[in-house]
Amino acid sequence: MSIHKIAALALTLGLSAGAMAQAPDIATLSAPVVGNQGQTIGTANFQGGAHGTVVRIALQAGALTPGWHGIHFHSVGDCADTAKFEASKSHVNHSQKKHGLLNPDGPDEGDLPNVFAAADGSVNAEVSSPTLLKGAKGLQDADGSALIIHANADDHHTQPIGGAGARVGCAVIK
Template identity: 60%
Template sequence: MLRFVLPMIAVALAAASSSAAAQEVAEAPVIDNKGAAIGSIRLRGSGAGVVVRVSLKAGALPPGWHGAHMHAVGDCSDTDKFMNSKAHVNHDARKHGLLNAEGPDNGDLPNLYAAADGSVNAELFTPFAKLTGANGLKDADGSAFVIHAAEDDHTAQPIGNAGARLACAVIK
């Protein structure tokens, strides 16, 4: 019996190690409109999509719901509005909105919630983006994770009435 158990354990360990190796990781600081670091993001990706873990300190955002999106260019240098990050990643193929019949585009993410003290601890998932490969978030010009002032309604064009860009992180 033992000689059958050992090969099964070896196969399970090999499968676990190969799936861990298939995951890609990226980390980045999140900055506000003054250029101050307010927290961080950690992205884990595979062929299935990308998980974004968002950790922001107290006072980082106004309390309540906020739209979050992946933008096409990894540039948060214009801190007043973060417009250098351009539009959503690969937005030409589909319309904006997780609830849009003609969407979603590849930059759409669920909303995140800032607690009463303005802190955020959230984990978001998108099957529409990848970290690497064709049109990956870590392409030649990178991409940006952007947090907006208001919640995304997931249907209105072009950004679901999410409002001004309050925070940004460069993904390279």
């Protein structure tokens, strides 16, 4: 086969692959993140696809104490009790797994990697989860869900929340 014929073949394959590619069905949702005084401390953005959810978190300076913070999907979309954010209940966990990305009996559906707050307390992070955004067992179920930010890091194995401590930020996913 001549060089020209190979180039023509590659061009044909490239074009047909491009024509066959479908635009992914992506659901998007953006929600304010509120702190313990009910103040807005930033924004959480959720993108849901066929196999999971991507979360982008942007928190302003002063939002958090510097360092690592555990974040999770909690099972109820309610951030109204700003002092403790307990209305968001425990983790999303339809399959009753143990907590922890590093737990042999985990992870539960609420588990996410930690995010890091800079020296000024701001955060810019993107994390992903196999937990779906849409559907009856997704984050946008009947009572919604909440993205909760904790005071301390999650060790990814200790029950029930990896030692992450108090709830200092909350965003409603509905």
